[in-house]
Structures are given as C-alpha cells and as structure tokens.
Amino acid sequence: MKDKMQEKEQNQEKNQRIEEIIRTYGDEILRLLYLYVKDLDTAKDLFQDTFVKVHMGLKDFRSESNIKTWITRIAINTAKDYLKSAWNRKVSTLSEYDTESEIDIRDENTRVEETVVNKDIRKNVRDAVLELKEEYKEVITCVYFLEMSVETTANQLSIPPGTVKSRLSRARSALKEILERRGLQ
Amino acid sequence: MSEFDKLDNIHSMSDEEFDMFIKSELKSSLMEDIKVDEELICKTVQAIESREREDKLIFDTMDSTKEHTKVINFKRYIPIISMVACACFVVIAGSLVYTKIGRKTSDYAYMSSDGNSEGTKNDSFSVVEPGYNEPQEWMPESDMKDEITNSTQNNIQDSEDSNDIHIDGNWWDAEVDGMPEKEESSEQDGNEPENNESLMETPENEHKEEDNLPKKNILKIIFEIISSIFPLKDI
Missing domain, CATH: 1.10.1740.10 (RNA polymerase sigma factor, region 2, helix turn helix motif)
Known part of the structure; x- marks a missing residue:
C-alpha cells in the first residue's frame, strides 16, 4: 500500500x-x-x-x-x-488557410489597415521561410527564431559550425529571392 | 521606412538588416498566431498519463513473460529427466525380470522343519516352484545318506532272510514265523532299490534340475527372440 x-x-x-x-x-x-x-x-x-x-x-x-x-x-x-x-x-496539408481564418477572427478588433499590412508582410515572411529547403529552414529556425548562436545551432543539428554558416548564407539569399518575388507580385 | 517599403527594398538591405527584419517579422508572426492553449496542455498531460499506463502494462507483461521464460527453461530439462527416468525404469524392470527368471536354487530361502524362515542350510527347506502346488519336504544331505544306508542294509537283510526261506523251501514256516509272503517280499525286493534310487537322486538331482531350469528358460526366451527376428522359414 x-x-x-x-x-x-x-x-x-x-x-x-x-x-x-x-x-x-x-x-x-x-x-x-x-x-x-x-x-x-x-x-x-x-x-x-x-x-x-x-x-x-x-x-x-x-x-x-x-x-x-x-x-x-x-x-x-x-x-x-x-x-x-x-x-x-x-x-x-490542407489547413494552411484555416490558420489564416483564425488569425482574421482574432484580429477583428484591431485597426483594419494595420492588420492587413502587417499580416501581409508577416505572412509573406513566414511563407517564405516555410518555402525554403529543409536544411536551410532548420538553420533559419534555430538562428532567427530561437536566436541560437552558430555553435549552439551546430551542436543542436549535429553539423559543423562551418556548414551552419554556409547554409545560413544560402538561406538568406534564397529568402531574399522569395520575398522580392512576392513584393513584385 | 514603412513595412511595404521594407519588403520592396529587401535587395538593398545589408545582411544584418535583413537578419533583424526576418527575426522580428518571423517571431511576431508566429507569436501572434501560434500559442499553446489550455486544451493542448490538458491533452498533452492526458497523453503522458496514458503512455505511462501503457508502459506499466508492457512492464507487467514483460515480467510475466520472464516468469514464463523461466518455466520454458525448466521445460528444457524435461526430456533429459524423462530419459533418465526411463533408463532407471528399464534397469529396475530388467533386474526384476532377471531375478524372476534367472534366480538359482541357492537363492531360495531355507526354511526350518518347524516352518521358521530363519533356517540354515542344514535344516530341511521347502521349495515352491511354479507348477508345484504343495511344497516338498526335503531332508539335509547327511540325514538323507544315513537313511539311505539304513534302508539299503535293511533290504539286504530282508533279501538274505527271504533267500533262507527259499532255500529251505518251507513257505509255511515263514508264514508261521510271521514273515512276509514271498510276493510281497519280492515286490519289496524289486521296488525298494528303485525307491532307493529315487531317494538317492532326489536331493542332488533336484538341485541340478532346478539349476538347469532357469538356464533353460533363458535359452528358450533367447531362442524365441532370435526366431522372432529371423524366422526359420527365411533361414
């Protein structure tokens, strides 16, 4: 007992x-x-x-x-x-646009113009990150989102720090390309 | 610079500016939209508890499986144990059969004349052989010899007496004297030596026959086995 x-x-x-x-x-x-x-x-x-x-x-x-x-x-x-x-x-994946509808409902009370602008940019940035190749996306997630250092990211992803730096550089270029393309649309 | 301008002028941003822009926009985007609610926390805790229960069940099952494995390990020795038991049974059964068939006369228990089983070899003993319903009383060899000698001497004496009567040719005298008739005496003369012979033969010859009986039985059994394996027709 x-x-x-x-x-x-x-x-x-x-x-x-x-x-x-x-x-x-x-x-x-x-x-x-x-x-x-x-x-x-x-x-x-x-x-x-x-x-x-x-x-x-x-x-x-x-x-x-x-x-x-x-x-x-x-x-x-x-x-x-x-x-x-x-x-x-x-x-x-089918629920990508469902998330957008949830966001719309939540932000109902905020100013319409600001919400639309901010949402559009943030959506573009997030979609651009999600559009990246897997190896670039995980480096961006660790460095930009989780704010990890290059060493910590290398340790976390079990890759050398040099690889992290090179992947970060390529990811940055890819993101710029995607966002420019989206800005032009 | 407005948000739209930022997006338009991305190509002109430095790496540091770009990093800052992405960090802030990505974070704010995710922080606004994606949050852990109470429902998700409750579901996660429930999932953890159910997983714990499953693990406990698996652990208990593994314990019982270990016990079962112990039984299986024990079972592995069962054929060996059964083989040993069979071997013991065969040895015991074989020895019993051997003693039943191949026991010798010397193996019989000596019984004293008063029926006591603790008799000696010099006492009379009874032999119970298969096919004999009643035991035969035997005497020790020394007594038997004495008796045979006495009876032989008596017979010789009787025959001498009868001869005297015959020589005299006076049968009536003999009858008067209480002597047995000639026929009776002749019968006795004729039979008594035979009886003597049977008496002479009985103790020693019976021993020999009893000695030979088990051997005959064993030989008979061996012969039967051989004949069953190699039928005579085939030979």
Missing part, C-alpha cells in the same frame, strides 16, 4: 513538473514544430509526442545541460522523423 501511495505521489509530482515545463517552453516548441511541418494541427500532434518523450526522458536528464536546448532537440528530431515518415509524404 505504501509503495502504491508513494508511486502515486511521484507520478503526481512528475505530472506537475511536466505541466510547468509545457507552460514555460510550450509556445516556442509549438512554433518551432509549425515551422517544420507547416501545419498547426500536425504541429499540435507532434507537440504532444515531444512532451511525452520529454516526460519519458526526464528521469535520465542531466541537469548540467540546458533543459530548453534538450527539449528543442527532442522537438526537432520528432519533426524530422515525421517529415521522413511515409505517412507525411502521402498526406497533403
């Missing part, structure tokens, strides 16, 4: 801890996943998978390394596994 009670208490503590972690790092992880998979619903599914993995590995996690870096790495690997899977290759 005592063992069961202790086990229950331990589980409750673990659940509380994971809830705290989700509230602290959840937003950033969800956005990161969205940047990878371009679909909010899929990103939410992967979000759950990511934090299940975090919960599983929490007892083995060494607190000497940064927990945010560790969770980000798990999220990136989860997203990459999803993109590699055969299921993802067959399913086409």
Whole structure:
C-alpha cells in the first residue's frame, strides 16, 4: 500500500513538473514544430509526442545541460522523423488557410489597415521561410527564431559550425529571392 | 521606412538588416498566431498519463513473460529427466525380470522343519516352484545318506532272510514265523532299490534340475527372440 501511495505521489509530482515545463517552453516548441511541418494541427500532434518523450526522458536528464536546448532537440528530431515518415509524404496539408481564418477572427478588433499590412508582410515572411529547403529552414529556425548562436545551432543539428554558416548564407539569399518575388507580385 | 517599403527594398538591405527584419517579422508572426492553449496542455498531460499506463502494462507483461521464460527453461530439462527416468525404469524392470527368471536354487530361502524362515542350510527347506502346488519336504544331505544306508542294509537283510526261506523251501514256516509272503517280499525286493534310487537322486538331482531350469528358460526366451527376428522359414 505504501509503495502504491508513494508511486502515486511521484507520478503526481512528475505530472506537475511536466505541466510547468509545457507552460514555460510550450509556445516556442509549438512554433518551432509549425515551422517544420507547416501545419498547426500536425504541429499540435507532434507537440504532444515531444512532451511525452520529454516526460519519458526526464528521469535520465542531466541537469548540467540546458533543459530548453534538450527539449528543442527532442522537438526537432520528432519533426524530422515525421517529415521522413511515409505517412507525411502521402498526406497533403490542407489547413494552411484555416490558420489564416483564425488569425482574421482574432484580429477583428484591431485597426483594419494595420492588420492587413502587417499580416501581409508577416505572412509573406513566414511563407517564405516555410518555402525554403529543409536544411536551410532548420538553420533559419534555430538562428532567427530561437536566436541560437552558430555553435549552439551546430551542436543542436549535429553539423559543423562551418556548414551552419554556409547554409545560413544560402538561406538568406534564397529568402531574399522569395520575398522580392512576392513584393513584385 | 514603412513595412511595404521594407519588403520592396529587401535587395538593398545589408545582411544584418535583413537578419533583424526576418527575426522580428518571423517571431511576431508566429507569436501572434501560434500559442499553446489550455486544451493542448490538458491533452498533452492526458497523453503522458496514458503512455505511462501503457508502459506499466508492457512492464507487467514483460515480467510475466520472464516468469514464463523461466518455466520454458525448466521445460528444457524435461526430456533429459524423462530419459533418465526411463533408463532407471528399464534397469529396475530388467533386474526384476532377471531375478524372476534367472534366480538359482541357492537363492531360495531355507526354511526350518518347524516352518521358521530363519533356517540354515542344514535344516530341511521347502521349495515352491511354479507348477508345484504343495511344497516338498526335503531332508539335509547327511540325514538323507544315513537313511539311505539304513534302508539299503535293511533290504539286504530282508533279501538274505527271504533267500533262507527259499532255500529251505518251507513257505509255511515263514508264514508261521510271521514273515512276509514271498510276493510281497519280492515286490519289496524289486521296488525298494528303485525307491532307493529315487531317494538317492532326489536331493542332488533336484538341485541340478532346478539349476538347469532357469538356464533353460533363458535359452528358450533367447531362442524365441532370435526366431522372432529371423524366422526359420527365411533361414
């Protein structure tokens, strides 16, 4: 009986801890996943998978390394596994425009002109990032969105820092090209 | 510079300016649109709990599988154990059959004349052979010899007496004297040596026959086995 009670208490503590972690790092992880998979619903599914993995590995996690870096790495690997899977290759994303409609409803009360302009630019930038090749997109996500250094990005993606720099340069050029094309339209 | 101007003049931006522009726009875009709500947190916690339950189930199943594996490991020794048991059974059965068929006369228990099983070799003993319903009483060899000697001497004496009567030719005298008739005496004369012979033969010859009986049985069984394997017709 005592063992069961202790086990229950331990589980409750673990659940509380994971809830705290989700509230602290959840937003950033969800956005990161969205940047990878371009679909909010899929990103939410992967979000759950990511934090299940975090919960599983929490007892083995060494607190000497940064927990945010560790969770980000798990999220990136989860997203990459999803993109590699055969299921993802067959399913086409349909909810891209649904997200736009949600945004429209939320911003209903803001000034119409500002909203339209800002939305258009942000949409263009986000779409341009999502349009990038996988290897460029992950470098942009880490450096621009997660604001990681080149070394941290190299460590996170398990590639040399020189490769990160070269990929960043090519990604920048590609982004410029895409945005110029969109600005001209 | 307005937002539209920024977008139009991207090609003229430096790398640092471009980096700052992308960072701010990308972040603000994602921060406004994509947020973790309470529903997602609840779903994630539920997913974690269900996963825990699944893991526990798998863990329990693995435990039971380990126990099952132990049983299987034990089962691996069952053929060896059964083989050993069979070998023991064959040895025991073989020894029993051998003792039943091949036991010798010396193996029989000596029984004293009063029926006590703790008799010695010098006491009389009873032999129960298959086919004999009643035990035959035997005497020790020394007593038997004495008896044979005495009976032989008596017979010789009787024959001498009968000869005397015959020589005298006076049968009536003999009858008067209480002597047995000639026929009876002749019968006795004729039979007694035979009886003596049978008495002479009985203890030793029976021993020999009993010794030979199991050997004959064994030979008979061996012959039957050989004949069953190699029928005579074939030979």
